[in-house]
Amino acid sequence: MAEPFRAVRISERVFWVGAIDWSIRDFHGYATNRGTTYNAYLVMADEIALVDTVKAPFRDEFMSRIRSVVDPRDIKVIVSNHSEMDHSGLLPQTVKAVEPREVLASPMGVKALAEHFHGLAGVTAVKDGERRSLGNATLTFYETRMLHWPDSMISYLDGDEVLFSQDAFGMHLASSERFDDELDPALLNEEAAKYYANILMPYSGLVTKALDRLGSLKLPAKLVAPDHGPVWRRGFAGILASYARWAEQRPTRKAVVVYDTMWGSTAAMARAIGDGLAAGGASANLLPLSAADRSEAATEVLEAGALLVGSSTLNGQMLPTVADILTYLKGLKPANLVGQAFGSYGWSGEAVQHVQDALVQMKVDMVGEAQRCRYVPTGEHLASCRALGELVAARLP
Numbered sequence: 001m002a003e004p005f006r007a008v009r010i011s012e013r014v015f016w017v018g019a020i021d022w023s024i025r026d027f028h029g030y031a032t033n034r035g036t037t038y039n040a041y042l043v044m045a046d047e048i049a050l051v052d053t054v055k056a057p058f059r060d061e062f063m064s065r066i067r068s069v070v071d072p073r074d075i076k077v078i079v080s081n082h083s084e085m086d087h088s089g090l091l092p093q094t095v096k097a098v099e100p101r102e103v104l105a106s107p108m109g110v111k112a113l114a115e116h117f118h119g120l121a122g123v124t125a126v127k128d129g130e131r132r133s134l135g136n137a138t139l140t141f142y143e144t145r146m147l148h149w150p151d152s153m154i155s156y157l158d159g160d161e162v163l164f165s166q167d168a169f170g171m172h173l174a175s176s177e178r179f180d181d182e183l184d185p186a187l188l189n190e191e192a193a194k195y196y197a198n199i200l201m202p203y204s205g206l207v208t209k210a211l212d213r214l215g216s217l218k219l220p221a222k223l224v225a226p227d228h229g230p231v232w233r234r235g236f237a238g239i240l241a242s243y244a245r246w247a248e249q250r251p252t253r254k255a256v257v258v259y260d261t262m263w264g265s266t267a268a269m270a271r272a273i274g275d276g277l278a279a280g281g282a283s284a285n286l287l288p289l290s291a292a293d294r295s296e297a298a299t300e301v302l303e304a305g306a307l308l309v310g311s312s313t314l315n316g317q318m319l320p321t322v323a324d325i326l327t328y329l330k331g332l333k334p335a336n337l338v339g340q341a342f343g344s345y346g347w348s349g350e351a352v353q354h355v356q357d358a359l360v361q362m363k364v365d366m367v368g369e370a371q372r373c374r375y376v377p378t379g380e381h382l383a384s385c386r387a388l389g390e391l392v393a394a395r396l397p
């Protein structure tokens, strides 16, 4: 019987055997508006290897793609580059079905897999730089700790010259196309930036070191095959340059103004700040939380130089939507930002101070004074907000 799902050949010996998740829209809080893919790769060397598995609900699709190339029981080696369950979810079932000679992971990966899948035994640790012969090809493993989990590693296949980069250089994008050059470059840049901002931004210092190391290894990779999104066949130099730039978090003349409002007063203040920013020559990007989500805010902040956050006061607190954004952004550790807090209130007005405290904790450099107004801003209040915008613009490079 013909398999309903087929593998896609990406090089002489390597086949994509992943799954396409067209429906996912929330990836533990990351808004995946274009779905995603979980990529796994079959290496048809003398000794057949499987690199990563997919998210558990996609078992039938994954196994069918493998069977379209080979009897799964012929797989001798399974490599787990990353133990997060979108890639390891089917590992126990796959090991049971395949009975490989060995399952390989980084030393931290061995521990993480044991703590995810109690009873999964026999995973062998490979050291940084260790090689595994597959007969007519060799896999080499490189640890990439904390990019973005302690267990993360990448694997390089010589001969076909494929770098299996796990989450690195990936993106959440469901598509029928498997290669970057089959897709719109602007779309790839947008989704890769979103992925970097929401997954890798907190580890930017380590990204810089990893890129330096990758450069020094001089791997002649023809293909870079991540665990999400397309395989890089033409545009890897471009995404590599983008990663270097994003990791630097160099401030730009873009200011992000994130706010929520109860009766329009904080929104009016945000608009006045935005006008001031523009008058000062900055690019102002206003994100009302009635229309923007946390992942969008993180993506906008990635290439910004300023972050201003506004909230009305509700029962002595900032609005829950604003608290959500600040909690999320704090974890992502954006760097090199200037900014300020603002908002309206009725009688107590604690929110602006709470927002400012959160921004200071995030090491955002405060510019001028926080802007507060009671109930509805006067023309004078709005002029003061506009002046804040101009002041922030003057601090941008």
Ligand code: FEO
Pocket (backbone or CB within 6 Å): 082, 084, 085, 086, 087, 148, 149, 167, 227, 228
């Ligand atoms: Fe795609 Fe960190 O898992």
